[in-house]
Amino acid sequence: MRPEQLRLYLVTDRPLSLGRDIAWVVEEAVKGGATMVQLREKDIDTREFIELARRLQPILRESGVPLIINDRVDVALAVDADGVHIGQSDMPYEIARRLLGPDKIIGLSVENMDEVREANSLDVDYIGVSPVYATATKTDTAPPFGIDGLREVVRLSRHPAVAIGGMNARTAADAFATGVDGIAVVSAICSAEDPRKAAEDLSAMAASHSGYVQSSLRCGSFGEK
Numbered sequence: 001m002r003p004e005q006l007r008l009y010l011v012t013d014r015p016l017s018l019g020r021d022i023a024w025v026v027e028e029a030v031k032g033g034a035t036m037v038q039l040r041e042k043d044i045d046t047r048e049f050i051e052l053a054r055r056l057q058p059i060l061r062e063s064g065v066p067l068i069i070n071d072r073v074d075v076a077l078a079v080d081a082d083g084v085h086i087g088q089s090d091m092p093y094e095i096a097r098r099l100l101g102p103d104k105i106i107g108l109s110v111e112n113m114d115e116v117r118e119a120n121s122l123d124v125d126y127i128g129v130s131p132v133y134a135t136a137t138k139t140d141t142a143p144p145f146g147i148d149g150l151r152e153v154v155r156l157s158r159h160p161a162v163a164i165g166g167m168n169a170r171t172a173a174d175a176f177a178t179g180v181d182g183i184a185v186v187s188a189i190c191s192a193e194d195p196r197k198a199a200e201d202l203s204a205m206a207a208s209h210s211g212y213v214q215s216s217l218r219c220g221s222f223g224e225k
Contacts, residue, residue, distance in 0.1 A: 001083075001105045001125045003160040005066060006182030007206045008199060010034040011164075014041070016190040023055050029189050030063045032199025035182070038085055040070035053079040066105060073099055083107070085128065088115060093122050107162070111142035113152065120158050128184060129153050131165025132175060135186075151178040172202055176209035 010029050014022050026037055037060055041049050053067065053075060060067045066082035069075050073096050076084045083105025086096055096106055108124045110116045119127050131144050144165065145153065154161055160181040167175060168188035175183050185202065192198035 001066070003126075003181045005035045006126055006160055006162050007035045008033055008203050009036045009038065009162050009182050009184040010189055010199075011038045011040050011070070011184050011186045013186050013190050016187050018191060022052070022190075023059065025190055025195050026056055027059045028194075028196040029199045030059065030065050032196035033203025034065065034189070034199050035203075036066050036068060038068040038070050038184070039081075046072075046075065049075050050078050053081060057081075068105060068107065076100065076104070083125070085109070093124060097123070109164070110153070113149075113156070116153050116156050120156075124159055126160040126162055126181070127153075127157055128162045128164045129180070132163045133166025133171060135166045147174050147178060150175060150180060154179045169198075169201055169205070172205050173209060176206060182206070 010026065012022055012026065017025050030037070037056065039053055039056060041052065044052070049072065053069060056067055057079065068083045068085050069081045070085050071087065071090050073084050073091050075081070077099065084096060084100065085107040086093065087109040088111065093106060093108060100106065105125045107126045107128055108119055108122065109128045109130050110119055111130055116127065129145055129150055131142070132146065132150050134144050150163055162182045162184050163175040163180045164184040167183040167185045172183050183202070183206070188202065189195050189198045
């Protein structure tokens, strides 16, 4: 996995997609610049999950965008997805890695600084810093990190980091200014009237801030990663 693939990370949510086909939303988002897609489904059976993942694969493979499966290592194996994203209460990283093999992407959610430090001992491909801001998309989360907390995570973590929670056109610039590798968005794209345009705007913002952040990092503004 290349860190730049985390820059604009779409997490799907069918209930937030305004009744539109999630495959269409994903395709439009990718055309607009989404660099990674996580299929997140909490309320469907395994067969439907697999079928939905298979619908997304041709769209993403054509664009070279990785398909990440939320939580379900079995689904990722069934469809040969590019990877999984796991939480602290999901399958332990070591088992997921053994099942998936060395070449698949594995992301891990971290909800506090202790979990960031613990993640440093694992060979995960990235961490999801959750939540940066409180969000209605997920209600079972820990207290928000805030921008100062996100900056501290970037300083402490040896892994690429993705900001999750409350990421949208208003908050993305502050997140990228911390040196984070990417933002994970849900409603900012899934609920947008024009998902492609929303992705284009966020992608442009990410690109404009990446140059600033890389220059700042070279000067040591954010500490060692």
